[in-house]
Amino acid sequence: MAVRPYIVGNWKMNGTRSxxxxxRSIDRAAERLIKVEVALAPPFTLIHATRKEAGLIxxxxxxxxxxxxxxxxxxxxxxxxxDSGAGFVIVGHSERRANHGEKDADVKAKAxxxxxxxMSVIVCVGETEDQRDVGKAESVVARQLKxxxxxxxxxxxxxxxxxxxxxxxxxxxxxTVDDVSAMHRSIRQVLIGFYGEExxxxxxxxxxxxxxxxxxAELLGADDVGGALVGxxxxxxDGFLGIVAVAAEMQES
Ligand code: 13P
Numbered sequence: 001m002a003v004r005p006y007i008v009g010n011w012k013m014n015g016t017r018s019x020x021x022x023x024r025s026i027d028r029a030a031e032r033l034i035k036v037e038v039a040l041a042p043p044f045t046l047i048h049a050t051r052k053e054a055g056l057i058x059x060x061x062x063x064x065x066x067x068x069x070x071x072x073x074x075x076x077x078x079x080x081x082x083d084s085g086a087g088f089v090i091v092g093h094s095e096r097r098a099n100h101g102e103k104d105a106d107v108k109a110k111a112x113x114x115x116x117x118x119m120s121v122i123v124c125v126g127e128t129e130d131q132r133d134v135g136k137a138e139s140v141v142a143r144q145l146k147x148x149x150x151x152x153x154x155x156x157x158x159x160x161x162x163x164x165x166x167x168x169x170x171x172x173x174x175x176t177v178d179d180v181s182a183m184h185r186s187i188r189q190v191l192i193g194f195y196g197e198e199x200x201x202x203x204x205x206x207x208x209x210x211x212x213x214x215x216x217a218e219l220l221g222a223d224d225v226g227g228a229l230v231g232x233x234x235x236x237x238d239g240f241l242g243i244v245a246v247a248a249e250m251q252e253s
Contacts, residue, residue: 005220005247006037006160006204006227008122009234010062010090015042020053025237027054029244035251036244037227040234041090044076051085060088060119063096066109078110078117088120090229092148094166104147111150111159120158122206122229123148125187129167137165137179138186145190156199160206161187162229168209170231174219180207181223188224213242220247 009026011019023040030038039058042050051059065075081089091114092107107123114121125144127137141163150159163183168174175183184205192200207219208229220228227247233239 004035004037005251006039006206007240007244007247008038008058008060008090008162008206008227008229009040009240010093010208010229010231011040011042011046011235012062012095012231013043014235015046017046017049019235020046020049022235022237022240023050023054023057026240026244027057029237029241030057033244033248036247038244039088041088044081044084047081047086048084058087059085060090060122061086062090062093064089064091064110064114066106066113068113078113078119082117082119086119088122088160089114090122090124090162092124092144094124094126094164094169098166104144107148108150111148115150115158120160121150122160122162123150124162124164124208124229126164126166126169126209129165132165132167138183141183141187142190145187146194149191149194151194156195156202160204160226161191162206162208163187164208164229170210172210174210174215177218177222180219180225184222184224211243212239213246216243216246217250220250 041060041062061081064078091110096102111121125141127140131140187205191203204226206227206229207225211228211230212233
């Protein structure tokens with residue numbers, strides 16, 4: 001596992017102010033678990049309040065618009081997110097790709113706008129079940145990466161990749177450890193090809209899809225897994241901290 005694993009909770013379209021107590025509990029526990037980098041991506045409406053309630057953990061957003069501003073009713077720019085307290089933005093989540101028709105080029109434009117606003121970015125990729133069944137998982141993910149990642153003068157520390165097999169999200173199903181290892185090794189090769197040996201080696205690769213405390217050790221122990229992007233299990237402090245505790249224990253052992 002990475003030197004300091006990165007465990008990120010994606011609250012998706014969940015959470016009203018009553019859930020801030022969960023963020024507070026997570027933040028308090030993070031103080032003790034300094035070997036793990038912990039972050040939450042609440043819905044837009046809670047970013048500012050979460051930042052105020054939780055001073056230690058990272059706080060980020062789940063999406064943004066690629067433009068700096070203008071006539072885009074209902075959209076939120078990267079600069080607005082930064083202003084509300086976000087330090088990172090998740091882009092290209094498969095739910096955005098599926099529900100909002102986002103293509104790799106859109107994801108890349110969003111990622112560039114996040115970096116331009118001075119935040120870090122988590123770029124999500126992952127294959128569908130059909131694509132895995134026909135043996136195309138690695139090629140699909142490689143293609144998504146090459147078309148979605150921001151290139152150029154990118155500081156590698158500002159880019160994180162999240163590998164989330166679409167069929168494992170919210171289903172309770174996970175790939176085998178061997179499959180996760182093979183995919184993460186393959187992603188690393190793409191990153192090295194894309195950013196060069198040194199910068200490509202620095203990009204963290206998270207696994208996401210049905211991670212919970214019970215399977216965290218196995219999934220985080222796969223080759224080149226730098227942390228986890230957690231959906232359902234991040235909605236309660238208990239569920240999320242169970243995963244963070246596993247990551248912390250793995251650092252100590
Ligand atoms: P689940 O952990 O609920 O499967 O969601 C994963 C995910 O999509 C995180 O972004």
